[in-house]
Amino acid sequence: MRVADLMITPPIAVLPHATARQAARRMDEEAVGCVLVAERGVLHGILTDRDLVVRALAPQADLETPVSEFMSAPAVTVDVADDLEAAYRAFRRTGVRRLPVLDGHRLVGLLAIDDLFLDVLQRLSDLLGPLSFSVLREGSAGPGPAARPPSPQEHAMTRQWNTVGEVMTHAVVAVGRDATFREILDTLQRWKVSAVPVLAGDGRVIGVVSEADMLTTQDREPDRAEAFTAGEMMSEPAVTVHAESPIAEAGRAMARGHLKRLPVVDDEGYLVGIVSRGDLLKIHLRDDEDLAGQVKVELLAALPPEQTVAVDVRAEEGRIILTGTLPEASTVPVLERLVRAVPGVVDVDVRALAPA
Template sequence: MNGSPTVVDDVMTHRVVALRTGAAFKDIARTMREWGVSALPVLDDDGRVVGVVSEADLLPKEEYNEHDLGRHGQAGDTADVHKADAVTAGGLMSTPAVTVAPGVALARAARIMARTRVKRLPVVDREGFLKGIVSRSDLLKVFLRDDADIAEEVRREVVARLFGTHAEPLGVEVRDGVVTLTGRTHQTALIPLATHLARTVPGVVDVRCELTGPPRPPDLDLGLPDAHGSALA
């Protein structure tokens, strides 16, 4: 893939600050400010990720202060009221943590973020130990890939693999991440697959498929005499 990012390990931040479950509230807020992040992974005594503390987890402390607890401490607010009373990462964190493995494809990581509505994911190994963190901005790095690099990969990994190197050349053009496929092929059944595979190439924004089948041969019987010697109308 010419070194292009395809999995989480390619784009994640390897140097990560994390908290222990006993980290104090003010230390958490201070760390977020110093590192310029809005969420921090929380580790147990063995170093495994057990939760995440975000700015949203800290806000109930201000929202549900002593003056408001009597007015807002209702059944629907139980979780936030509990966090308002918490003073350590263990009580504040959202758990279990939504995590991702280093080898997960970027598209899958993006879907996890969208589905869980989080801005970043701790990256963990099979034992749950923290390896890094991946953010929304990290996943967008793939779209900075050069158009020429994308075009070369589409030709090699999609066109050549599907249609062969000896077939009639098919055109591949890329502009601002948008791939355009042009040309004619006898293997028309493969055209939808070519479009799909081109979309999976890292950095591709969209695919415009203008591939068509071979030209229709002329009707050779037109104007020829029939069996009785008369010309066809």
């Protein structure tokens, strides 16, 4: 799949001389978290709701100021002809959440990390019925010593990332129903978060206030925005998830409700964490050392010990490179299928060869 298959086109953009208020209004109208700053197909920068909150609302800047004063520039971009693996690598390398898409030097679209969410959901769905290690062993050539299961120490080398609790953010800041506009704004800025759960008097989650909610309030009620409370601005009712829920379940809930994050609660509805689309994507954006370690653990479980020792595993921006020797050439496609089933692997280069 290519960038062109998932990008938003035409991209939602404003001119460099548009005001911050006009940009915020455009985001609200289009229900998006950013706009591109461009003129005649030439990209000048990118403006997100976080840019507006941190650089405009928090310091109480004049919202009639041109967006060029608040945008991030130069923007990290991707080419329309690139495959999605290139986009994964760009997100992994830079930490940005949105990539303007260029065709040569002309702006043609926008790819957000949330757009990859659909691709990841499909990948997770594909992994719900992975080939069992016994089937993989039966597909290899000839009998041999049984593969051993990985030890507890080897399992501890990597994170499995199967449930919400394994990817969620545990340290969560929240506000009460009566928290003021300014208090929420200060909280978002101090803790560098994009949203906060709203708690009832007994501590249960009743809603969420996001940066987008703050910008919408400021735009619609500029003269009395600071008089609003969390209870008046929050999105409700709160859609929540449990820590033991499968990642795929949380992903479906977000996709169904067009949500970017879910508060994580215990059996009584009390807040224990928060999980975002970005958190669910961690499984596909983890660092190379962690990914290589996971592949090694899977190989230990799938192959006889002497075969595992002869294969070296390296990871480069999500691409797994296997080198070494194998007793049978027919093992190579089995290895490739096994490695491709590991969440986070974007490509496999098998250079392990059978001896002459």
